[in-house]
Amino acid sequence: MTAIYLAETPKTELELPDWLQACLLQQKSDSNQTDADLICRAFNFAYKLHEGQYRKSGAPYIAHPVAVAGLLRDLGGDSVTIAAGFLHDVVEDTEVTLEEIEELFGLQVRQLVEGVTKLSKFNFSSKTERQAENFRRMFLAMATDIRVIVVKLADRLHNMRTLEHLDPKKQKRISLETREIFAPLANRLGIGRFKWELEDLCFKYLEPEAYEQIKALVAERRADREARIAWVTETLRSRLEKLKIRISELQGRPKHLYGIYQKMQRQHKEFSQIYDIAAFRIIVETNEECYRALAVVHDAFKPIPGRFKDYIGLPKPNRYQSLHTTVVGSNGRPIEVQIRTMEMHHVAEYGIAAHWKYKESGSSDLQVSSDDDKFTWLRQLLEWQNDLKDAQEYIDSLKDNLFEDDVYVFTPNGDVIALAHGSTAVDFAYRIHTEVGNHMKGARVNGRWTMLSQPLENGDIVEIVTQKNSHPSLDWLNFVVTPSARNRIRQWYKRSHRDENIARGKELLEKELGKSGLDSLLKSEPMQTVAQRCNYLSVDDLLAALGYGEITLNQVVNRLRDVVKEQQPVEEVESELDTEISVSNDRVAPSSSNSNSPIIGVEGLLHHLAGCCKPLPGESIIGVVTQNARGISIHCQDCVNVEKVPGERLVPVSWNSNDERGQVLTYPVDIQIEALDRVGVLKDILARLSDRGINIRNAGVKTSRNRPALISLSLDIRDRQQFEYILQRIQKMSDVLNIHRVINSDR
Numbered sequence: 001m002t003a004i005y006l007a008e009t010p011k012t013e014l015e016l017p018d019w020l021q022a023c024l025l026q027q028k029s030d031s032n033q034t035d036a037d038l039i040c041r042a043f044n045f046a047y048k049l050h051e052g053q054y055r056k057s058g059a060p061y062i063a064h065p066v067a068v069a070g071l072l073r074d075l076g077g078d079s080v081t082i083a084a085g086f087l088h089d090v091v092e093d094t095e096v097t098l099e100e101i102e103e104l105f106g107l108q109v110r111q112l113v114e115g116v117t118k119l120s121k122f123n124f125s126s127k128t129e130r131q132a133e134n135f136r137r138m139f140l141a142m143a144t145d146i147r148v149i150v151v152k153l154a155d156r157l158h159n160m161r162t163l164e165h166l167d168p169k170k171q172k173r174i175s176l177e178t179r180e181i182f183a184p185l186a187n188r189l190g191i192g193r194f195k196w197e198l199e200d201l202c203f204k205y206l207e208p209e210a211y212e213q214i215k216a217l218v219a220e221r222r223a224d225r226e227a228r229i230a231w232v233t234e235t236l237r238s239r240l241e242k243l244k245i246r247i248s249e250l251q252g253r254p255k256h257l258y259g260i261y262q263k264m265q266r267q268h269k270e271f272s273q274i275y276d277i278a279a280f281r282i283i284v285e286t287n288e289e290c291y292r293a294l295a296v297v298h299d300a301f302k303p304i305p306g307r308f309k310d311y312i313g314l315p316k317p318n319r320y321q322s323l324h325t326t327v328v329g330s331n332g333r334p335i336e337v338q339i340r341t342m343e344m345h346h347v348a349e350y351g352i353a354a355h356w357k358y359k360e361s362g363s364s365d366l367q368v369s370s371d372d373d374k375f376t377w378l379r380q381l382l383e384w385q386n387d388l389k390d391a392q393e394y395i396d397s398l399k400d401n402l403f404e405d406d407v408y409v410f411t412p413n414g415d416v417i418a419l420a421h422g423s424t425a426v427d428f429a430y431r432i433h434t435e436v437g438n439h440m441k442g443a444r445v446n447g448r449w450t451m452l453s454q455p456l457e458n459g460d461i462v463e464i465v466t467q468k469n470s471h472p473s474l475d476w477l478n479f480v481v482t483p484s485a486r487n488r489i490r491q492w493y494k495r496s497h498r499d500e501n502i503a504r505g506k507e508l509l510e511k512e513l514g515k516s517g518l519d520s521l522l523k524s525e526p527m528q529t530v531a532q533r534c535n536y537l538s539v540d541d542l543l544a545a546l547g548y549g550e551i552t553l554n555q556v557v558n559r560l561r562d563v564v565k566e567q568q569p570v571e572e573v574e575s576e577l578d579t580e581i582s583v584s585n586d587r588v589a590p591s592s593s594n595s596n597s598p599i600i601g602v603e604g605l606l607h608h609l610a611g612c613c614k615p616l617p618g619e620s621i622i623g624v625v626t627q628n629a630r631g632i633s634i635h636c637q638d639c640v641n642v643e644k645v646p647g648e649r650l651v652p653v654s655w656n657s658n659d660e661r662g663q664v665l666t667y668p669v670d671i672q673i674e675a676l677d678r679v680g681v682l683k684d685i686l687a688r689l690s691d692r693g694i695n696i697r698n699a700g701v702k703t704s705r706n707r708p709a710l711i712s713l714s715l716d717i718r719d720r721q722q723f724e725y726i727l728q729r730i731q732k733m734s735d736v737l738n739i740h741r742v743i744n745s746d747r
Contacts, residue, residue, distance in 0.1 A: 190351025
C-alpha cells in the first residue's frame with residue numbers, strides 16, 4: 001500500500017503549479033532522500049487519500065492542500081512545513097492515523113499535522129467548548145513548534161479565499177472567527193501579507209455593503225491617486241539620490257480596504273475626509289540611511305506633530321521595525337511614509353517565517369525559547385489558558401490577549417515592557433513577576449505616586465513599590481486589563497483560602513461517602529490516583545479544588561469508582577462500592593406505574609414539594625405525612641428534616657419516569673455562589689444560565705470590602721442532570737470560588 005502511494009505520480013485534471021511540477025520531475029530523476037523527495041511523497045500520499053473527494057466549489061479536494069503548501073513555500077517554509085501543508089487534512093478527513101504519518105514522513109511532520117488537526121472526532125457539549133479545546137490544543141502545539149500556526153494560517157487564508165461557495169451563515173461565522181483570532185495571530189507573528197488579506201476577506205463577508213462601497217470609492221479615485229503617488233515618488237527619489245542614499249525600493253500603494261474602513265470608524269469621518277489612503281514605502285540599505293531618508297522626507301514636506309514613530313529603536317513585540325511619519329503634501333493632504341531596510345521589509349512581510357529560530361541542538365524543531373521575548377505573548381497565553389476552565393471565558397480572554405500591544409513603558413533600569421492598551425501599574429507589576437504583583441503596595445510613574453487604576457501611557461517610567469505583608473485587592477479585578485494579571489489575582493485568592501477550601505472539599509466527600517474510614521481513604525493509593533487523573537499533584541490539591549468548585553463532587557466520586565474497579569476483583573468491588581461510594585438509599589421506592597402524576601405513591605392525595613430541600617427528578621425522595629393538614633410533603637431522602645420524623649409518618653414515593661403529559665415541568669432550586677467581587681461577575685453568571693434556557697426567579701448579591709461576593713439565585717430546573725450540568729458550568733468560571741445548593745433545615 002505504501003509503495004503504491006510513493007511510486008505513482010498521479011494524473012489529475014487539476015493544473016499543478018510550476019514549482020510542484022518541477023519537484024515531481026526532480027523526484028523521478030533523483031531517488032535520494034532530498035527535501036524535494038519529502039515534498040513529492042507528501043503530495044502523492046495526500047492525492048491518493050483525497051481522491052474522489054470534492055470541495056463545495058466542485059473542485060477536487062487536493063486543490064486545497066496544494067494551495068496551502070504553495071502559500072507555505074512562498075513564505076520560505078522548509079520541506080517539513082510544506083509537506084505538512086499537503087497532509088494537514090488527511091487525519092481529519094480520512095482513516096489515516098498520526099502513527100502512519102510519523103512512520104512515512106517523520107516525527108516533525110506528524111507533530112505539525114497533529115497540531116492543526118481539529119478535534120472533530122470527539123464529542124463536546126457545545127460549539128464553544130469544541131472551539132475552545134481546538135485553540136487550547138493548537139497553542140500547546142505552537143509551544144513545541146511555532147510552524148504549527150503558520151500552517152494553520154495558510155490553511156485559513158485559502159479557506160477564506162474560497163469562502164463564496166459556503167452558505168451565508170457559515171461565511172459569517174468563519175469570517176468572525178478569522179477576524180477575532182487568526183488575523184490578530186498573523187499580526188502577532190508579523191506576517192503582514194496574511195493579516196491584510198485575511199482582514200479584507202473578513203470585511204467582505206461581515207460588512208458586505210461597506211466593503212463594496214469603499215472598494216468602489218477607491219477605484220473611482222484611482223487616476224487622481226496614481227498621479228499624486230507619481231509626483232510624491234519623483235520628488236522623494238530625486239532628493240534621496242542627490243544625497244547618494246541607496247534606494248532599494250520607493251513606491252506608493254493604496255492601504256487595504258479594511259484599514260481605510262477602520263480609520264473612518266475610528267475618526268468618525270466619511271471617505272471623502274480620509275486623505276492618506278495611500279502609503280509610501282522607502283526601502284534603503286542600512287539603519288543609518290533610514291534616519292537620513294527620514295530627514296529628507298521632513299525637509300521635502302512638513303511633518304505633522306505627534307505622527308512620528310520610531311519602530312527601529314523600539315521594535316514592536318512581533319519584531320516589526322520601520323520608521324513611520326506623516327507629512328503634509330503641497331495640496332494640503334497628509335502623506336504617510338514608512339522607511340526601512342530590506343531585511344526589515346522581509347520581516348514585515350513574512351514575520352516569524354523570516355527568521356525561523358532553531359534549537360541549540362541543531363534540530364529543525366522551532367522551539368519557543370524561554371529567553372526569546374518575541375514569544376512573550378505566547379508564553380503568557382499558555383500560562384493562564386489551563387486555569388480558565390470555562391470555554392466562553394477562555395475564548396473571550398484569547399481574543400483580548402491576541403490584539404496588538406500598543407503601550408510601551410519602561411522599568412527604572414530602562415528595559416522596555418509592551419502592554420495592552422489601557423494597562424495599569426498592576427498589569428505592569430504582574431508582567432514583571434507574579435510575586436511583585438502579589439506584594440505590590442503602590443506605584444510611582446515618572447517619579448510620582450499614582451493611583452493603581454490609572455492607565456499607563458507610552459514612554460512612562462514605572463516603579464513598583466512592594467511590601468512583605470501586602471497582598472492583592474479584589475478591587476484590582478475591576479481595572480486590570482491583561483488576562484495574566486487578572487488570573488494571578490484570582491489564583492492568589494484561591495490559594496489564600498486553601499485550608500478553608502480543603503476543609504470544605506473534605507466535608508463534601510464526607511457527606512457523600514460517609515465519615516467512617518474517610519481519613520484512611522484520603523491517604524490511600526486509589527485516592528492519589530484519582531488526584532493524578534484529575535490533573536492535581538496531591539490529594540490536598542484535589543480537595544482544595546473540590547472546595548472552591550473547580551471540580552465537581554460527581555467527577556471525584558466517579559473517578560474513585562473507576563479506580564476501585566480497576567484495582568480490585570469484581571466481587572470485592574461490588575461490595576465495597578455498596579458500602580463506601582453509594583449514597584444511602586435504604587428506603588425502597590415503589591415500582592413505577594402509568595400515573596399522570598409526576599410522583600408515584602401519592603395518587604389522589606394532597607401533596608407538595610418540601611420547601612427545605614426542594615427535591616428534583618432524579619433524586620431519591622420520601623413522603624412525609626404532615627401534621628398541619630397540608631397532606632404529604634415530598635423530601636429528598638437525605639434531607640436533615642426527615643431524620644426527625646417517626647417511621648409511621650413516612651410514605652414510600654418515587655418520581656414517575658413514564659409521565660406522558662408532554663409538558664416540561666420545572667422545579668425551584670436555590671443556590672449560593674461565592675465569587676471574586678468584580679464588575680460584571682453577576683452578568684457573566686446569568687449569561688451562562690441564559691444560554692442554557694434557565695429561568696431565574698430571583699437574584700441577590702451581598703458584598704463587603706475586600707471580601708468575595710455572595711450571590712444567591714433561585715432557578716427553575718428540570719431535573720438533577722440539568723442541575724449538575726449548570727453547577728459544573730458555573731464552577732468552571734475563574735472568578736467562582738465556591739458554589740453550593742441551599743437547603744433550609746428550618747422549614
